[in-house]
Amino acid sequence: EITRYYTDFFVVSSERSGYNHLYQYSYSGAMMRQITSGDYDVTAYYGYDNVQGAHYFQSTINGAINRTVSRLDAKGKLTTIGEAEGSSSAIFSPDMAFYTMSYSNITTPPVYTLNSSKGGMLRVLEDNSDYLSRYPALPQREFFTMNSDGNTLNGMILKPVDFTPSRKYPVIMSQYSGPGSQEVLNRWRMDWDYYFVSQGYIVISVDGRGTGGRGKAFKDVVYRNLGHYETIDQVNAARYAANLPYVDGSRIGIYGWSYGGYEALMAASASDNPYKAAVAVAPVTDWRYYDTVYAERFMLTPRENEDGYNESAPINRVGDMNCRLLLMHGTADDNVHLMNTLQYVSALQSEGKICDMFLFPNMNHSIYGCNSRSVVYLKMLDFFNNNLK
The missing domain is CATH 2.120.10.30 (TolB, C-terminal domain)
Known part of the structure; x- marks a missing residue:
């Protein structure tokens, strides 16, 4: 307001x-x-x-x-x-x-x-x-629109400087997806996606339903049902990417941090998703584990919306996780508590499934300081290199 x-x-x-x-x-x-x-x-x-x-x-x-x-x-x-x-x-x-x-x-x-x-x-x-003069040759961002479930979504693609249309590139889907947020914006932003692109990847971002800048109906459709429409749109975005002539549809990964980590888990456990690898950093794995002022703003209380809480929890979808997974979390995270990741790993083990996990001792939600931020993305790149190349 x-x-x-x-x-x-x-x-x-x-x-x-x-x-x-x-x-x-x-x-x-x-x-x-x-x-x-x-x-x-x-x-x-x-x-x-x-x-x-x-x-x-x-x-x-x-x-x-x-x-x-x-x-x-x-x-x-x-x-x-x-x-x-x-x-x-x-x-x-x-x-x-x-x-x-x-x-x-x-x-x-x-x-x-x-x-x-x-x-x-x-x-x-x-x-x-x-x-700007320090970077005479930078990858250029391009905007596009795509259809998902009858909705036009805004997207952004970042290609390598030496991009060759005849090649087939692996793709990393980068997203946040949280209510009212936006990743696809016409602004200057030099972030770690440039690093991924320099290593031979194409990076694609799509703002699905629930994100901001497009009116109340588009934003509020996720009310009481977090993760549902966002997942449909992220999976459709990955399928859109897989059909591009310069993309290898068998080598698509997704990652996100915080709500983006939550959505990475939701999308990677959706039926018939196209991902080969997923990375979730500091993810919420059940809205019952998150602070009530945020969770209840969008989901009401568990008593009022039990089905919504159950359906929106990645921890209840581990049986459908069908790609390689890396979880990263700071042990001193006072926003998304480490219990989210530990409970998720426990559920995976109960299903006889495995994942990679990398913890940052004494780091909070931002995992920043003591060179830790670069380690996050170095580990992420190493994981994608091992699974997408």
Whole structure:
């Protein structure tokens, strides 16, 4: 929710229309007007310029993969500030007279500028040109859309620099999939997927149902039933990848961290899934093991939604796990407790199944520090190399 208070009114956000929009209320509690409207989500509200009578906000007005900063003046005229496509965000001065803008897209690292609300850009603070010059040859991200269960999903693919269409590449599916999250965004992001690509893999990400930026219905379909629609969409995404002419459909892996680890386990234990290998880092294996403020927000209580809890638990699907599996977890994880992984391994053993497991002593949920983050991905790459190559 977004709430801002002013002398004569306050502004709140609501999904009542099916999309997240801004509404102006009097202090008596009466709605004065709906400020924004349309088939897009407002993702940030920056404030109201009392002198010019203008509202400033960020939204998905130019598509879910973009973040656009806009100005809505007193007459209702909507103006894009900066670039329409890509990812823009702003920080305004208290009087809304000046702001710094951050902008990036899949080929442009963040550019920071100082701007006037009246006169536009005043100066470039940092364009990161030196940073970009260090990487003269980078793999390029490409966007695509695909159909899953009658729904159009946004996807992103990262190919090696020396990509050859006539070759057949192994694929690593990277996802998070958590409610309201987004991985497929038109922004600069240099992460470990570049490392995988440098080792001869194609990396593909698809935002399935439940993710954000596409309205309330798309996001809330997972309510009371976490893992169900996300799994359908991730499996269909892997099948889509397998049918690409430059992909070896027999060498597809999936990985994720936290909710992404949870979904990696769900997808890898779905019937007829196409994965040969899966990696789950710090995964939830039963929502009964996770903190109630999060689990009950989406699932209600176990008493109210017993079937939902049972069906959404990877620990109840170990009998269907049919690919090589690596589990990694920090022993001091105070978010997704280590018990999630230990109970899952116990269930696997009861089914006469095995997996690989790699623990990080005294590391929390982030597994960061003492060079541990690089070890996570080195181990992951080693596992994929042993099973996908």
